[in-house]
């Protein structure tokens with residue numbers, strides 16, 4: 001049995017007057033890639049934002065680390081980031097007017113020039129995402145959707161991280177780009193990073209996921225191995241309204 005790096009227990013989140021998460025229970029095994037699936041509006045993005053401290057749980061607990069971990073439920077986002085959690089939001093948070101290099105430097109806390117991004121790490125990122133190197137001195141706004149997504153993930157890993165939270169990275173991408181992304185995420189996983197990835201592309205989810213959690217109406221309604229979920233067409237149909 002693997003240990004869990006992130007544990008949510010009975011997490012409720014309110015956004016203003018709206019009660020969005022209704023008791024989310026979720027465990028993310030260390031070193032694995034966990035797919036967070038579910039229909040539109042199920043609460044996937046709200047769950048990532050709650051983990052990152054961009055929304056705060058009104059009830060329940062978010063723990064980071066082994067054995068339920070450190071209680072991060074009430075921590076502020078910079079403090080949570082400082083523990084080694086990075087978040088790639090759906091809109092990617094890229095500065096279009098800045099170059100790829102400048103975008104990377106902004107992500108490297110305190111770095112003033114490229115020499116201050118760890119060289120070995122930068123080379124590793126270039127290998128994972130060749131477009132980042134190729135367009136290093138170009139405005140990020142000129143990148144394609146897929147290249148922007150790769151830049152967004154590169155920014156998240158410019159410093160070593162234990163846990164990556166990534167929201168729908170394949171959205172709107174061409175199949176060839178999705179294949180590149182699958183390879184890059186597989187390599188990231190091999191490097192030891194734990195990943196919680198929200199996905200709508202079922203093919204992507206199936207090829208990359210070790211574990212799966214499915215949300216509906218602000219709760220996790222199924223969790224288990226991706227292999228078992230992949231084989232259960234009836235379960236997929238009932239939870240997602242489609243089969244893999």
Ligand SMILES: Nc1ncnc2c1ncn2[C@@H]1O[C@H](COP(=O)(O)OP(=O)(O)O)[C@@H](O)[C@H]1O
Pocket residue numbers: 015018020038039040041042043044045046047
């Ligand atoms: N800022 C917000 N204000 C009010 N309701 C929101 C806000 N963000 C999300 N919601 C609502 O919360 C529910 C879950 O949204 P979300 O977490 O974005 O779902 P998903 O990512 O699974 O599509 C939806 O019903 C959505 O309309």
Ligand SMILES: [Mg+2]
Pocket residue numbers: 044045046090
């Ligand atoms: Mg979403």
